[in-house]
Amino acid sequence: MTGFDPQQTSQAAKAAMTEVKAILAQHGLNHASLAMMKDVLVRLTQRTELFPSTVFRPMEHGQNSNVLYCLAEDPDGTNALYLSSEQHAEDRSTLPHNHLTWAVIVGVEGKELNRLYRRADDGSVPGHGKVEAVGEVELSLGQGIYLMPEEIHSVHAKGGSTMLSMHVYGLSMPRQTERIEFLPDGTTRNRKPNTNVRPIPGLA
Numbered sequence: 001m002t003g004f005d006p007q008q009t010s011q012a013a014k015a016a017m018t019e020v021k022a023i024l025a026q027h028g029l030n031h032a033s034l035a036m037m038k039d040v041l042v043r044l045t046q047r048t049e050l051f052p053s054t055v056f057r058p059m060e061h062g063q064n065s066n067v068l069y070c071l072a073e074d075p076d077g078t079n080a081l082y083l084s085s086e087q088h089a090e091d092r093s094t095l096p097h098n099h100l101t102w103a104v105i106v107g108v109e110g111k112e113l114n115r116l117y118r119r120a121d122d123g124s125v126p127g128h129g130k131v132e133a134v135g136e137v138e139l140s141l142g143q144g145i146y147l148m149p150e151e152i153h154s155v156h157a158k159g160g161s162t163m164l165s166m167h168v169y170g171l172s173m174p175r176q177t178e179r180i181e182f183l184p185d186g187t188t189r190n191r192k193p194n195t196n197v198r199p200i201p202g203l204a
Contacts, residue, residue, distance in 0.1 A: 045142055
């Protein structure tokens with residue numbers, strides 16, 4: 001961790017979240033306010049010295065793993081900011097899914113394709129749902145997306161590459177227990193949250 005100061009990373013993350021919460025308080029939750037939050041995260045990601053991949057590592061004990069490093073979070077589990085560090089041996093894709101909370105995601109290192117969808121049914125039949133693709137965005141340094149609680153995306157990454165991305169959610173990831181993903185056969189199922197959450201390395 002030579003040259004890395006976890007306190008600086010923590011302070012910068014908390015300052016960014018103060019801006020995010022001020023935007024939410026002043027403008028409410030809508031696409032315009034989420035776009036402003038994204039701009040806050042973009043500025044934070046430009047400080048690449050705060051988020052080195054040599055410190056925020058995706059690998060442990062030789063296994064492929066996705067780690068969420070918690071940079072900031074309110075005591076009640078709301079307004080949670082993470083640095084996601086991920087690497088897989090093979091190409092990785094998720095099913096289309098929602099988060100049931102607002103989300104802003106910005107790339108820090110590497111590239112990752114996010115596909116965006118709209119729901120094509122009215123959601124009236126439990127366990128069933130269809131989606132249609134409406135666009136895609138490649139996440140890279142300073143490039144990101146934002147999602148309202150019911151909006152849907154999927155994630156696609158090339159095998160062997162490391163991807164660091166910054167995620168801020170209205171509700172912490174371990175509490176996102178009710179979100180759903182959409183299967184190709186027109187059914188839906190619960191999408192389990194990633195519980196591999198860790199603190200900033202070196203932060204007491």
